Amino acid sequence: MAAGTKKRKKRMKRQLQKRFKQTSGTVIVETKESRQLRAYQAQLDEVYGTGMITPVERFINQNAVLIHHCSDCKKDFYAKPRWLVKGQPHNCKSGGIAPNKSRGKSSKKDHKIKTDEKKGAELAKELDELIEQGLSPCQIRNKTGVDIQIVAYYKEKFHTKTRQQG
Structure with missing residues (x-):
């Protein structure tokens, strides 16, 4: 029986080697x-x-x-x-x-950065000057970076008081 087992193992080994030679080129399955x-x-x-x-x-x-x-x-x-x-x-x-910089457009972030860099007193002085020139809130926003609603609020509450006092 030992001889039959050896023959079977040799036969299986030959078959495996034959299969391996057939598929020796690595097959890459693309998912x-x-x-x-x-x-x-x-x-x-x-x-x-x-x-x-x-x-x-x-x-x-x-x-x-x-x-x-x-x-x-x-x-x-x-x-x-x-x-x-x-x-x-x-x-x-x-x-x-940044891609939006190359297009020449500015974003809200750019406006925020501009505003954060300026001090409160300098910004108030600049807003007063621009309001005195008669610029619209949109034009002021484009120059200073301050939101339109803030410009309108400042114009209504603070600018009229400073004009009356001064």
């Missing part, structure tokens, strides 16, 4: 997820440059918040794929130019 990930990475490369931003997690859909890695600042950050594909910058301190 739906891998195709989506490659397509998404191609879009990121188009916007930010090759390999600059890479998704750390598996791509789910355009609205799912994923972890990404920036090779420039060496940081991980959360972002939706649709934001990044449209060119939204992340909080990278590398000095990259």
Whole structure:
């Protein structure tokens, strides 16, 4: 019986080697997820440059918040794929130019930054001067970055009092 077992083992070994030779070229099965990930990475490369931003997690859909890695600042950050594909910058301190800056449009954030940098007294003085010139609240907002409602409130409450006192 030992001889029959040896023959059977040799035969099985030959069969396995034969199968292995037939399938020796590694077969890579491409899944739906891998195709989506490659397509998404191609879009990121188009916007930010090759390999600059890479998704750390598996791509789910355009609205799912994923972890990404920036090779420039060496940081991980959360972002939706649709934001990044449209060119939204992340909080990278590398000095990259934000897409909305290149279009010449300013955002509410830009206005807030302008207002935070100014001191209260300087801002009040500037608002008084602009109101004296007869500018509309929209024009004042564009120059100072102060919200329209705040300009109207200031004009109504404080500017008329200072004119009456002075």
